[in-house]
Amino acid sequence: MGLIRLQNISRRYQMGTETIHALRDVSLEIERGEYVAIMGPSGSGKSTLMNLIGCLDTPTDGAFELNGNKVSEMDDNELAEIRNREIGFVFQSFNLLPRSSALHNVELPLIYSGMNAEERRKVALDTLENVGLTDRMHHKPNEMSGGQRQRVAIARALVNKPSIILADEPTGNLDTRTGVEIMALFADLSRKGNTLIVVTHEEDVAKHARRILRIRDGQIASDEKV
Numbered sequence: 001m002g003l004i005r006l007q008n009i010s011r012r013y014q015m016g017t018e019t020i021h022a023l024r025d026v027s028l029e030i031e032r033g034e035y036v037a038i039m040g041p042s043g044s045g046k047s048t049l050m051n052l053i054g055c056l057d058t059p060t061d062g063a064f065e066l067n068g069n070k071v072s073e074m075d076d077n078e079l080a081e082i083r084n085r086e087i088g089f090v091f092q093s094f095n096l097l098p099r100s101s102a103l104h105n106v107e108l109p110l111i112y113s114g115m116n117a118e119e120r121r122k123v124a125l126d127t128l129e130n131v132g133l134t135d136r137m138h139h140k141p142n143e144m145s146g147g148q149r150q151r152v153a154i155a156r157a158l159v160n161k162p163s164i165i166l167a168d169e170p171t172g173n174l175d176t177r178t179g180v181e182i183m184a185l186f187a188d189l190s191r192k193g194n195t196l197i198v199v200t201h202e203e204d205v206a207k208h209a210r211r212i213l214r215i216r217d218g219q220i221a222s223d224e225k226v
Contacts (some may be wrong), residue, residue, distance in 0.1 A: 002029035002030055002031050002032075003030055003031060003032040003034075003066070003067055003163060003164070004028070004029065004030040004064075004066055004164070005028075005029050005063075005064070005065040005066075005197055006026055006027055006028040006029075006052070006053075006059075006062065006063075006064050007027050007063045007064075008025050008026075008027055008060055008062040008063070008214055009023055009025070009026045009027070009028075009052065009059045009061070009062035009063075009064060009072075010023055010024055010025055010026070010059060010060050010061040010062055010072040011023040011045075011048050011052065011057070011059050011060050011186075011218075012060045021218050022048040022052075022218055023045045023048050023049060023052075023059070023218045023219075024045075024217070024219050025062075025219070026045075026049065026062075026215070026218075026220055027218060028194070028220065028223075029196050030197070031195075032163070033194070033195055033197055034188075034195055034196075034210065034211060035186070035187075035190040035195075035196045035198075035208075035209045035210045035211070036196070036197050036198070036209055036210075036211045036212075036213060037197075037198045037199075037200060037205065037206035037207075037208075037209035037211070037212045037213070038050065038197065038198070038199045038200075038213045038215060039200060039201060039203075039206050039212060039213065039215070040214060040215035040216060041200070041201070041216070042201075042220075044215045044216050044218070045167070045215050045216075045217070045218040045219075046199055046215045047199070048098050048218075049215060050166065050168060050197075050199045050213070052064060053066075053081050053164070053166060053197060054083065054087055054166050055071055055074075055079045055083045055086070055087060056079075056083070058071070058072055058079070058122065059072050064086065066082065066086055066163070067086055067163050069082055069086075071137070071192065072207050084109065084112060084113065085123060085160070085162070086161070086163040086164060087162050087163070087164050087165075087166055088156070088157030088158055088159075088160065088162040088164070088165045088166070089157055089166055089167075089168075090150070090153050090154055090157045090165060090166070090167035090168070090170050091153065091167075091168055091169075091170075092169040092172035092173055092180055092222075093122065093169060093173060094141065094146075094149045094150060094152070094153045094173070096141045096149060096152060096153060096156075097141075097152065098140065098141055098142065099140065100140065101137065101138050101139065101140060102128060102133060102136050102138070102139055102140075102141075102144070102148075102152045102155075102210055103121070103124055103125065103128065103137040103138065104207065105141075105152055105153075105156055105190065106124040106128055106152060106155045106156045106159050107120050107121065107124040107159070108156065109156060109159055109160045110123060110124065110159060110160065113160060116169065116186050122141060124155075124159060125137065127155045127158050127159045128152075128155050130155065130158065131151040131152075131155045131158075131185060132151065132185075133148060133151050133152065133155065136148055136152075136169035145178070146173055146174050146175070146178055147174060147181055147182060150170065150171075150173075150174060150178075150182050151182070151185065152181075152186065154170075154189075156195075158189070163195060164195045164196075164197060165189065165194055165195065165196050166197050167197070167198045167199065168199045169199065169200055169201070169202075170182060170186070170198060170200075170205075171200075171202070171205055172181075179205070183205060184209045186198070186208060187208055190210070196209070207226065209226060210226050211223070211224070211225050211226060212224050212226060
């Protein structure tokens with residue numbers, strides 16, 4: 001059974017008197033260890049799909065299971081718990097605490113999970129080493145390049161050993177060379193068995209994945225293995 005399983009998922013929003021059909025009857029399975037890119041033009045439904053997979057939203061209709069949990073039936077507290085346990089987020093804008101060191105930024109999810117300080121530091125250091133940033137562990141975000149900041153964000157996403165790394169336009173704020181470095185890091189994480197889902201509108205980012213889903217008008221227009 002897939003790690004992610006969507007069955008006949010629809011998501012509608014009410015905007016005044018108008019009903020917006022963001023997703024229409026989408027069925028999809030993603031296996032553990034897959035590296036998937038989700039593509040689509042603005043307004044296609046790719047962000048809505050990402051929010052559903054990331055447990056930031058729930059469907060209007062249909063069933064969604066994540067790692068055997070029936071997410072579509074959960075309340076807000078249960079969704080928050082499963083987000084913290086199962087999903088590591090990487091954002092275009094990094095979302096790091098500006099006054100905190102790289103090490104403290106990576107430790108944050110472990111503080112919420114209740115791990116003791118000594119163990120927390122060790123796990124965070126190991127994870128920073130994993131992304132090649134131990135020499136920057138005491139630096140604050142404004143003392144690092146964009147690529148280094150994104151590596152800190154990726155380490156923070158990895159530190160809880162989540163089921164999925166969900167990345168939203170992860171190279172959007174980076175120059176081309178740095179973007180290529182970050183995608184090489186993603187490829188390495190994929191080889192190590194991590195499940196990666198990258199939402200992007202850039203073909204050269206998507207081509208690093210091994211499966212590309214294209215969304216159009218709230219439906220999956222194509223699903224191809226690369």
